[in-house]
Amino acid sequence: MVVMTAIDSQTDTAAPAEPEAPATVPARVLPDALPLMPEDPPRVGDFWLRGRLGANAAGYLYAATDETGRDAVVAMMTEGSADDAAARDRFVTVxxxxxxxxxxxHNDGDDDDLALWVALGPIRPNDGSSAVADERLIAERRGEEVLSAVLMDRVPQLGRVRGPDFRHYWENRRRPGLFRLWPLPWPAALRPASWFALVLSLLTMLVIMALAIFIAWLLFKNSPEVDPGPVIPDPSGTVTVTVTPTTPPPGSGSPSPSPGGSPSPTPTGTTTGPIPTTGPSGSISPGDPGDRF
Known part of the structure; x- marks a missing residue:
């Protein structure tokens, strides 16, 4: 009884509690996308990819933006699933x-050489409200449903589980599927900082090239002229010499007659043979093949 009285007295003397202020619900923060990998396409269709949102054996989810600034979630098949006709049919059906x-x-399902993709939305511009996060999550869930239908990982189990687990033959081929870029992503995807780096690198390359040309000009402007090369003999090792007939001077006698009684003719024509060389004493020595040069 004493305890009850004390509690009652404290209740009577306590000040009335102030009404609590309504708690403000903070806006949902959009999760950051993972960076793109080198094998990821920079663009599919009219959408520029900004980062990865998720992935499984059937495909990838990307955060994307088109030329007008509209955000979207792009679901794209892997190269393994894109090569399976049944997987492509499931993608198109969903x-x-x-x-x-x-x-x-989305792209055309008849492009057999390309991976199928679809851009999901709509997602309003990010103004920090929870509605933007809700639209983004809805688009992500739809993309997950598309890829899960391709992978068939949400198909309910019928009957008892027996034997090994089911697995697609293409599950190890998890690279992004083939894509086509046209028009080319450069230079539309460059930001102002990228433009500055590109122009600076081009100017640096031009300065280095001009400096290299100037140094080469300084090194070779006073170089002597190159002497003509040596005369290369004929492959047969012989030289043709033309002999011109001359008339003997008067009083030098007549040419010796030939055995038949007629004077011998003056030699006319050409002679083939090695060129004789002159030795140190001025005498003519037999030609040496090594002296022809």
């Missing part, structure tokens, strides 16, 4: 079942 307003763009 995309066709989505609401028309949720599918912003």
């Amino acid at each position: 995309v066709d079942g989505l609401p028309v307003a949720a599918v912003l763009a």
Whole structure:
């Protein structure tokens, strides 16, 4: 009884509690996308990819933005699933079942050499409100449903589990599927900082080239002229010499007659043979093949 009385007295003397202020719900923070890998396409269709949002054996989810600044979530098949005709049919079937307003763009299913992709949205510009985060999450969930339908990992189990686990033959080929870039991503994807770095690198390259040309000019402007090269003899090792006939001077006698009684003719024509060389004493020595040069 004493305890109850004390509690009652404290209750009577306590001041009335102030009404609590309504708690403000903070806006949901959008999760940051992972950076793109070198094998990721920079652009699919009209959408520039900014980062990865998720991935599985069937494909990838990317955060993307088009030329007008509209945000979207792009689901794209891997190279393994893109080469499977049944997986492509499942991708197209799920995309066709989505609401028309949720599918912003997609490529043609008849492009057998390209991976299928779809851009999901709409996502309003990020103004810090929770509505933007909700639209982004809805687009991500739809992209996950598309890839899960390709992978068939959400198909309910029928009957008892027996034997080994089911696995697609293409699950190890997890690189992004083939894509086509046209128009080329450069230079539309460059930011102002990238433009500055590009122009600075080009100017630096031009300065280095001009400096190299100037140094080469300084080194070779006073160089002597190159002497003509040596005369290369004929492959047969012989030289043709033309002998011109001359008339003997008067009083030098007549030419000796030939055995037949007629004077011998003056030699006319050409003679083939090595060129004789002159030795140190002025006498003519037999030609040496090594002296022809």
